[in-house]
Amino acid sequence: MRRHLWVLVALACLPSYSYSEEIYGSTNNAAGAGLNWVMTNVLPQQAGLEVNGLVYQYTAVKDPATGMIVYVQNEYADRSGYIFRNADDWSGLPGNTISKGFVLPNTLGTLWGEGSIEVEGEGTVENASVVYTYKFDPCFDPQSDSSCPGYEAPVELVDVDVYDPLQDELLLQDLENKKQKQQEESDADRKRRQQMSAAASVLEKLLGDGSNEGLIDPVAEAMALALTSKTFSEGYYSSLDGKEYLETIVLNGGDIQDNARARRSSLAQQLLHQQMVDSQYESTGD
Numbered sequence: 001m002r003r004h005l006w007v008l009v010a011l012a013c014l015p016s017y018s019y020s021e022e023i024y025g026s027t028n029n030a031a032g033a034g035l036n037w038v039m040t041n042v043l044p045q046q047a048g049l050e051v052n053g054l055v056y057q058y059t060a061v062k063d064p065a066t067g068m069i070v071y072v073q074n075e076y077a078d079r080s081g082y083i084f085r086n087a088d089d090w091s092g093l094p095g096n097t098i099s100k101g102f103v104l105p106n107t108l109g110t111l112w113g114e115g116s117i118e119v120e121g122e123g124t125v126e127n128a129s130v131v132y133t134y135k136f137d138p139c140f141d142p143q144s145d146s147s148c149p150g151y152e153a154p155v156e157l158v159d160v161d162v163y164d165p166l167q168d169e170l171l172l173q174d175l176e177n178k179k180q181k182q183q184e185e186s187d188a189d190r191k192r193r194q195q196m197s198a199a200a201s202v203l204e205k206l207l208g209d210g211s212n213e214g215l216i217d218p219v220a221e222a223m224a225l226a227l228t229s230k231t232f233s234e235g236y237y238s239s240l241d242g243k244e245y246l247e248t249i250v251l252n253g254g255d256i257q258d259n260a261r262a263r264r265s266s267l268a269q270q271l272l273h274q275q276m277v278d279s280q281y282e283s284t285g286d
Helices: 005-012 169-206 218-235 260-285
Strands: 023-026 050-061 068-076 082-089 097-108 112-121 124-136
Touching: 050 068, 050 112, 082 097, 082 112, 112 124, 169 260
Parallel strands: none
Antiparallel strands: 023 124, 050 097, 050 124, 068 082, 068 112
8 A cells, every 4th residue: 555655755855946947845734634625725825836746645444344435636726627636445445544646737826726535435534644746936927026037127106296277276267257257248148138129029019000009118118219219329320420401391281290100110110220230249249
């Protein structure tokens, strides 16, 4: 049962590191605390580490007449199967101590999942020992040590003051002033439109057939007349030369009566003209 002992001796005699850049080593007993173990607690947490061997030893306690199979195994880290599994069949044999060693293909340590010794049948396992051998390149990550080939010195970051226009009080005040000015202009334009709409409504009533003349609000009528007269006096009449034209018409037989219908027509023409002037002003202002 000790035919594999020479393998154990050979693996145990491996130096902890060689003359190459790679470092070799072995773990402590993974089964020292029980028949189940976690590989992240067994293998050194070294980037690029590879498992290249496994040595185990245990004592089987059983009756020679009973059947018993012992599995020493490791699952893949993603639990997709076994990355290592070896079975020792003790069926029909008396209990004894066994040692085995395995040279494995270099396999990344991150692939190795939970390890265990599993007993199938009647019997127990005592004094179990499972040791893994491994190697790694300390410069697997060149940035881990400044002496590693390919190491690049970190670039020193320089603090640069970044101008944030939203923190400029003068700029914010200027934006606020422009916003307020636009609001005032908008309010003034809205007020002017409301006045024109009110005047148009009054004028519509004035242009009736005369039967509802007594229903017209005299204040509104005065506003419409003042609006049109003010516009024409400032816009057109002020440009005429100041001359005196003597009256040459002589009326025989009495005074000229006011023509209400003609007055309404005149107001309608004046308001229409005012709306045309305003529309030109609005298009020019845009």
